Amino acid sequence: MKIGRLLLFLGLWIGLGCPMMPAQTLTPNQARTDLTYLKRKLDLLHPGMGYYTPRPRMEQLYDSLYNGLTAPMNYLAFFHHVSPFVTALKDGHTNLNHRKNFIGKTTRFIPFYIRPVGEQYFISHNVSADTSLHRGTELITINGRTVADLHRELMEADHSGSDGDNLTGRQQWSLVQFADYYAAWYGSADSIVITYRLPADTLIRKTRLNCLTLTSFRSTIQRRYHNEIDRRPNLSVRIVDSATRTAVLRVSTFMGTKKNDPFQWAFNRRLKRAFRELKKENIQNLVVDMQGNGGGIVLNSARLLRYWMPKPFTIMEHEEMKRAARNELISRWNPFAALNFSLQYKANGSDGFASRSSRRYYRPRNRTSFKGNLYFMMNGASFSATTSVLAKTLDAGMGTFVGEASGSAYWGDFAGHFKTITLPYSRMQVRIPLKKLTHAVVADRANGFTVEPDFRVTRSYDDVITNRDYVLEYTLRLIREGVVARQPMQPIKARPLQASR
Numbered sequence: 001m002k003i004g005r006l007l008l009f010l011g012l013w014i015g016l017g018c019p020m021m022p023a024q025t026l027t028p029n030q031a032r033t034d035l036t037y038l039k040r041k042l043d044l045l046h047p048g049m050g051y052y053t054p055r056p057r058m059e060q061l062y063d064s065l066y067n068g069l070t071a072p073m074n075y076l077a078f079f080h081h082v083s084p085f086v087t088a089l090k091d092g093h094t095n096l097n098h099r100k101n102f103i104g105k106t107t108r109f110i111p112f113y114i115r116p117v118g119e120q121y122f123i124s125h126n127v128s129a130d131t132s133l134h135r136g137t138e139l140i141t142i143n144g145r146t147v148a149d150l151h152r153e154l155m156e157a158d159h160s161g162s163d164g165d166n167l168t169g170r171q172q173w174s175l176v177q178f179a180d181y182y183a184a185w186y187g188s189a190d191s192i193v194i195t196y197r198l199p200a201d202t203l204i205r206k207t208r209l210n211c212l213t214l215t216s217f218r219s220t221i222q223r224r225y226h227n228e229i230d231r232r233p234n235l236s237v238r239i240v241d242s243a244t245r246t247a248v249l250r251v252s253t254f255m256g257t258k259k260n261d262p263f264q265w266a267f268n269r270r271l272k273r274a275f276r277e278l279k280k281e282n283i284q285n286l287v288v289d290m291q292g293n294g295g296g297i298v299l300n301s302a303r304l305l306r307y308w309m310p311k312p313f314t315i316m317e318h319e320e321m322k323r324a325a326r327n328e329l330i331s332r333w334n335p336f337a338a339l340n341f342s343l344q345y346k347a348n349g350s351d352g353f354a355s356r357s358s359r360r361y362y363r364p365r366n367r368t369s370f371k372g373n374l375y376f377m378m379n380g381a382s383f384s385a386t387t388s389v390l391a392k393t394l395d396a397g398m399g400t401f402v403g404e405a406s407g408s409a410y411w412g413d414f415a416g417h418f419k420t421i422t423l424p425y426s427r428m429q430v431r432i433p434l435k436k437l438t439h440a441v442v443a444d445r446a447n448g449f450t451v452e453p454d455f456r457v458t459r460s461y462d463d464v465i466t467n468r469d470y471v472l473e474y475t476l477r478l479i480r481e482g483v484v485a486r487q488p489m490q491p492i493k494a495r496p497l498q499a500s501r
Helices: 004-009 028-045 055-067 075-087 147-157 168-176 178-186 214-224 265-280 298-305 325-329 337-344 385-395 461-466 470-480
Strands: 095-097 112-117 120-126 138-142 191-197 205-210 236-241 246-250 285-289 316-322 345-347 352-355 373-378 400-403 412-422 429-439
Touching: 028 055, 028 075, 028 412, 028 429, 055 075, 075 095, 075 147, 112 168, 112 178, 112 461, 120 147, 120 214, 120 461, 138 147, 147 168, 147 178, 168 178, 236 265, 236 470, 246 265, 246 470, 265 298, 285 470, 298 385, 316 325, 316 412, 325 337, 325 352, 325 412, 325 429, 337 345, 373 385, 373 470, 385 429, 400 470
Parallel strands: 246 285, 285 373, 373 400
Antiparallel strands: 095 429, 112 120, 120 138, 138 191, 191 205, 236 246, 316 352, 316 429, 345 352, 412 429
16 A cells, blocks of 8 residues: 555645634624625536536525524534535535635644545554554544544545545545545544554554644654655556566556646656557556546546557547636736637537537557557546546446546546635635536446446455555456456447456
8 A cells, every 4th residue: 555645645735834723703694695605606607506416406405504504603613514515516526625724734633544444444554653553453433433433424524536426536535535634624633532453452442642743744654654655656667467468557647747838748758658668568468557546637638548549539528618617717917818718619509618629539549559458447536537538448348447436427527627716704715617528428338427347346454454455466366367348449339348257
């Protein structure tokens, strides 16, 4: 279990260099103003209002929340009050975030990472002062509440990274970032009381642990688990089995590698090098590791697909936005912004705009294309542009999918461009996607709401203890046994193929 990306995830909501803000109380009028402002902005801008949750239900929920604001409310209580309206959208790209400086350098976090096995939860990395809490220690309660109950509440409180009623994204992120989620939902705590059971022991013990600042958390992780920190660069290739000519291509993100690279040339160059190496080594089985890849730039996902798609393809069938979104994409200080918008978008006849270039075609690579067996390792944190790659590959009748369902929908998502609004009084921030992106896929070729695995793999207790990459181990076993769900370059059938065993 590599932890390099976990160090990046920890502190997602943290404004470094800023202290914890003092308590804030909102009057009923201030709270109502904030809620009304949020709803108005969502109605104006969000292309998915009413898509997953019917509009009458959203209106009913809004009225209930609005009418419940009858007394002064502290900031964190109001955060909890607003959250159900945002999560009701069931859109993984719409995020409710704390006001700036609410969490900062002095915020203290729960001092461990935890991993589930069935209905139980175990410590995988311990950064507390109590070094007796070895890997594999069962964590039973935190401050009197079971970990399962806490996980359930945190998972329901934030829909980030998970579309519709899909659970895998919420389950994945709320555990990978458990310390972040806990601090964001319950606030900073100097210490916690836990009950636990040590490995190979039946006795339930109880202790108090001090919580750590982000700086202390990171330094302890790096000191105790430096051998487990994932230092692999994005788009890295490693040969894992020379007998079966198998390699792993790690695709950790579709974001660019450089800030000042609008055409994503650096990403493209690294991708070319990776597939040249695969061809040079005569790789016959390629494992594409997309676990934890939260997405990024669609252009980069298309560039990856070019290396195995059998014929010219397009990623998106439609890209649409509401009329009010136009004002968010036009900069007043730029005299060419309106003209540029007109060149990129056209009125769609339903009080909105559609992209003129959504059906851009990409030609497959010929000289360095991969012709062998494709295996995809994925989980609930495989989201957004990552699901676009998985959906297009499934639609083409290719690939063997291993792990758990991706976080985004097979049909597409709400993303593209974003507007972050700040509520007037609480100063909470909400990120709103402006575009509805519909994948150019055939609905009958879906294998579920998301892209579902052909082989679902779950963690065992032994996997926790040994820190084993259990999804990769399972995938390599499939390769050694010659198991594929879909043969490369075969004609597409109307319904998804069943996994052969």
